[in-house]
Amino acid sequence: MSVEHHAFHVTEHLPALAAxxxxxxxxxxxxxxxxxxxxxxxxxxxxxxxxxxxLMLWEVQASGPISYALGGWAPPVGIEFRVDLAxxxxxxxxxxxxxxxxxxxxxxxxxxxxPENRAWYYAAFLLCLCGLMGMIVTGDAFNxxxxxxxxxxxxxILIAMGRDRRALVAAxxxxxxxxxxxxxxxxxxxxxxxxxxxxxxxxxxxxxxxIEATRPLFTAVAFIIVGLGLKLALFPMHLWLPNxxxxxxxxxxxxxxxxxxxxxxxxxxxxxxxxxxxxFVLPETPAATLFMILxxxxxxxxxxxxxxxxxxxxxxxxxxxxxxxxxILGIAMISETGLTGGISHMFNHALIKGALFIAVAAVxxxxxxxxxxxxxxxxxxxxxxxxxxxxxxxxxxxxxxxxGFISKxxxxxxxxxxxxxWIVAVIVVSSLMAVFYIGRVVxxxxxxxxxxxxxRRAPPELVLAAVALAVxxxxxxxxxxxxxxxxxxxxxxxxxxxxx
Amino acid sequence: MRLDTILRIVAKIFIPFxxxxxxxxxxxxxxxxxxxxxxxVIVAAGIILYGIIYxxxxxxxxxxPGLVEAMMPLxxxxxxxxxxxxxxxxxxxxxxxxxxxxxMVHGQHWGVFLVEIGVLVTVSxxxxxxxxxxxxxxxx
Numbered sequence: 001m002s003v004e005h006h007a008f009h010v011t012e013h014l015p016a017l018a019a020x021x022x023x024x025x026x027x028x029x030x031x032x033x034x035x036x037x038x039x040x041x042x043x044x045x046x047x048x049x050x051x052x053x054x055l056m057l058w059e060v061q062a063s064g065p066i067s068y069a070l071g072g073w074a075p076p077v078g079i080e081f082r083v084d085l086a087x088x089x090x091x092x093x094x095x096x097x098x099x100x101x102x103x104x105x106x107x108x109x110x111x112x113x114x115p116e117n118r119a120w121y122y123a124a125f126l127l128c129l130c131g132l133m134g135m136i137v138t139g140d141a142f143n144x145x146x147x148x149x150x151x152x153x154x155x156x157i158l159i160a161m162g163r164d165r166r167a168l169v170a171a172x173x174x175x176x177x178x179x180x181x182x183x184x185x186x187x188x189x190x191x192x193x194x195x196x197x198x199x200x201x202x203x204x205x206x207x208x209x210x211i212e213a214t215r216p217l218f219t220a221v222a223f224i225i226v227g228l229g230l231k232l233a234l235f236p237m238h239l240w241l242p243n244x245x246x247x248x249x250x251x252x253x254x255x256x257x258x259x260x261x262x263x264x265x266x267x268x269x270x271x272x273x274x275x276x277x278x279x280f281v282l283p284e285t286p287a288a289t290l291f292m293i294l295x296x297x298x299x300x301x302x303x304x305x306x307x308x309x310x311x312x313x314x315x316x317x318x319x320x321x322x323x324x325x326x327x328i329l330g331i332a333m334i335s336e337t338g339l340t341g342g343i344s345h346m347f348n349h350a351l352i353k354g355a356l357f358i359a360v361a362a363v364x365x366x367x368x369x370x371x372x373x374x375x376x377x378x379x380x381x382x383x384x385x386x387x388x389x390x391x392x393x394x395x396x397x398x399x400x401x402x403x404g405f406i407s408k409x410x411x412x413x414x415x416x417x418x419x420x421x422w423i424v425a426v427i428v429v430s431s432l433m434a435v436f437y438i439g440r441v442v443x444x445x446x447x448x449x450x451x452x453x454x455x456r457r458a459p460p461e462l463v464l465a466a467v468a469l470a471v472x473x474x475x476x477x478x479x480x481x482x483x484x485x486x487x488x489x490x491x492x493x494x495x496x497x498x499x500x
Numbered sequence: 501m502r503l504d505t506i507l508r509i510v511a512k513i514f515i516p517f518x519x520x521x522x523x524x525x526x527x528x529x530x531x532x533x534x535x536x537x538x539x540x541v542i543v544a545a546g547i548i549l550y551g552i553i554y555x556x557x558x559x560x561x562x563x564x565p566g567l568v569e570a571m572m573p574l575x576x577x578x579x580x581x582x583x584x585x586x587x588x589x590x591x592x593x594x595x596x597x598x599x600x601x602x603x604m605v606h607g608q609h610w611g612v613f614l615v616e617i618g619v620l621v622t623v624s625x626x627x628x629x630x631x632x633x634x635x636x637x638x639x640x
Contacts, residue, residue, distance in 0.1 A: 008587045016593035024580055030573035072586075072595030123573070 014056045015068040015081035018091060019134040019147070021048055026126035035118030039106045042122045046102035049095035049133070057088040057486070067139070075139070076200035082139030086274075086343070086490040090266050091136050093347050094259045097354050098129050101258075104465025105251035108361050112163050112249045121161055125255070128154035132263045141189045141199045144267060145182065148231070152178045155260060158252040159244050170243035177240040181230030188223030191216050205275045205498035214284070221281055224271055232264035234328055235298030238321045242305075245317035246370075250361030253313060257320055257357055258350035265327055265346060269339075273494040278334060291332035296426045298325030303433035307440075312363075312372050315437055316356050319396065322430055323349045326411060329423065333414045339491035341410030344484045348395065348403035348476060355392035355469035359385050362458040362466060372441055377450025379442075385463050386445050388470035393438035395473040398431045403476035406484055511553040518546035526620050530609070536619025543620070544627030556635045565632055568625045575622025582614045 010017065025045035029038035059066055060083055068081040075082075083091070102125070113121050131151025135144055156178070160171035193199055195216055196207040211217055226237070233241040241261075245253045272282065282288055302322025309315035327349070330342020360370075362385045369375050379386045395402035408427060415423035476483045526539035551559030582596070589598035589607075596611020597604045 007590075013587055013593065016587075020580065020583065020593060023576070024584070027573045027577045027580060031570065031577070033569075069592055070594055072592050072597060 011055065011059070013068070014052055014059065015066055015083050015137045016070065017052050018049065018056070018095075018137050019081075019130055021045055021052065022126045022130035022133060026123045026130060029119055029126060030123040033119045035110065035115065035122070036106075038119040038122035039102070039109070042102050042126055045126055045129070046095075046099035049129070050092065050099050053088065053091040053095045056083050057085075057092060060085055060088045068137075076198050076203035079143050080139040080200055080202075081137045082202065083137055084490075085486060085493045086269065087136045087266065089343070089486050089490050090262065090346070091133060093350055094129070094132050094136065094263065097258045097350055098125075098255060100354065100465050100469060101251050101255040101358070104358055104459075104462045105254075105361070106461070107459040108251050108365050108462055109249060111365055113161050117161055121158065121249070121252075124154045124157040124161075125252070127151070128158060128256070128260075130154075132259055135263050135267065139201050141192065141201055141204065142186075143199075145186045145189060148182050148185065151260065151263075152182060152231075155244075155256055158256065159248040161252070162247040162249050164247045166243065167247035170240075170247045174240040174244045177230055177237075181227045181237075184223045184227030184230065186227075188220040188227060191220035191223065195220070201270065201275055202498045205277060208276065209280055217281070218285060221276065221285060221287070225268070225287060228264050228268045228271070232261045232268065232328075233321060233324055235294050235301060235321060235325065238298070238302070238324075241321060242314050242317040245320065245357075246311055246314040250313075250357065250364050254354050254357035254361060257316070258354040261320070261324055262327075262346045262350055265324070265331075265342075268328075269331060269343075269494055272331065273339075274498045277497040278495060282334065288332050288334055291328050292423070295325040295328040295332055296423070298322055299329070299426055299430040300433070303430050303437065306437040307433060309437075310372060311370050312360055312375065312441065313357070313370060315372065315441075316353065316360065319434065319437065320349075320353060322434075323353070323396070325430070326408070326427070329427075330407075330411050330414065333411075333418060334495075335414055335417060336488065336491050336495060337410055337417055338414030339494060340484060340488040341407050341414055343490055344410060344480075344487035345404075345407035347483050347487065348407045348473070351403055351469050351472050351476065352392045352395040355388055355466050355473060356396070358462060358466040358469065359389040359392065362462045365462065366455040366458040372444055374451065375441065375445050376448040377445070378455075379446035381450050381455055382458065385458060385466060388463070388466040389445075390438075390442055391470040392466075392473055393434075393442065395477070396438060397434045401474065401477045403473045403483060405477055406480050410484065507553050511549055515546050515550055518549065519543055522546065522624075526616065529616060530613070536616035537623050539616075540620045540623025541627060544624040544631070547624075547628060548631045551631060551635060556632070560632065563628060565629075568628045568632065571621050571625035572629060573622075575618045575620070575625065578618030578621060579615050580618075582611055582618070585611075 022045050025041050028041045032038055065082060065084040069075060070079040070081060109118060109121060128151045131147045131154060134147030138144055138147060156171045156175045159174060160168050192204060195211050196204055198204055198207060230237045245257050276282060299322045302318050302325060306315045306318035309318060327342045327345050330338045363369055363378060366382060395404035398404040398408040412424050412427055522539045522542035525534040525542055526536060529535035547559060547563055583594040585599060586593050586595040591598050596607045599607035599611050
């Protein structure tokens, strides 16, 4: 055997790099033990990952799904990383949000996290990112579980680092519920493995229709739906979310709120459509009806709870519960229009919630205020930050000209196609309720006199991150080629399923 | 427990064997049951036993917390590094086939061996870090 020289071609290894780059970054951050260097490493990862994700999308658009055999063991025996339009789209979303949050966060983290913990914070952040990217790219049901644990354990650490002592309790709550969710998921996967003898998602999709005994199969479906439901905070499994988002360090809230639940939604999509398939399990189980009812309740009750919150981060968290309702609603319609609405709302809501949470991070840095009443007059003292908050808030409401309008429009269209006018009513009512809770902040910030003298200056990179996302909210309200265009292609891919 | 002669002597005799057994489980994992995770737990258990009998200060003199905190990411670095070596030998991530210049069997052997060393380093240090964290509570 001769000694050969092998060149390393980045483009051949994109799916692996999506998970390996943040993993290596996390290791470096933990080894250097210095907050500033750890941040620089994280920033490098945050800049590299969007490039990797965009290259993946290009390759998928040019030449179809990418299959990557991890360790060289061919699927279905080995672990396969499989990227098609649906997960390439989500990879871009998660990596871009990570990049924006990391670029904006260093001084906010210095302010909120103990000096000896800062490097660990970035290590945990990157591990969380690694887990999320891994869950997105992998095509193996058990590998999903492994990455789910990686991201969840890292998220518990991130939340526990909040400066409020209640952060510990919030992290513990999430730990318990998150572990139950992951366990339910793995029980479901175990049943599927027992029935089919495979863990590869594509292989699973092809073998499922041949199974005679359907009861274990439906049990598996139920376990996986409930497990993922806990992870994505679908009403009534959302109780961990408000505290977790409220007491985590501000920039961790911004990242987790805009990405973690979205990845769980993606897995739900993957299982519901690609693996089970539209014409196999879905017509035989009440899953779609159940999703529709829970989503509607989430949209109304989440918004209602948001209206009555006094802590601005808790308010945004409850708003997330209701926005997750919109996304699930789109899934429950099982139509191309509905799915396009749901998938594009994942993207649009991530931008909107990211902007809102980063704006709040800037407010907390400048004034320490987390109560809405303490934000009085901030419109005058911090006009740029609060301006970004208002624009993103308009996006949350779904005002035309913002990204939020686009996805809600698809959802309303989807509901109208199927003649479900009560769904249209629920969407409109929930949006009107968003006017109330965003309006309260606007009223306090712009129409009340400032409480004290000039606040501390918020770090420009943090304000810039909020402004950049707010601008993106407006841009994606007009140019929908990526946000809705690729989403509708992804919807088509999902509806086709793996089996065919 | 520092004053109990029997415990001290027995522990002193046992600990080298525990550590040796850990290495056996690690290295024999190629041919039988075992591997980095189990070996890491056994090695850590040996040091934790030392800490319980001789006190946490003695254990931390033997294995300083700073070393433990460096070992945790180091093990992952070894694992991930072996994976990345796959990239540069013309293979996929974690594909060890070309690690030994094209000798596939040797490559796979060394690949798994190194990866398991990484697992040993991380698992043993993580167990110790958990022990130190709990045993050190309330002393600051």
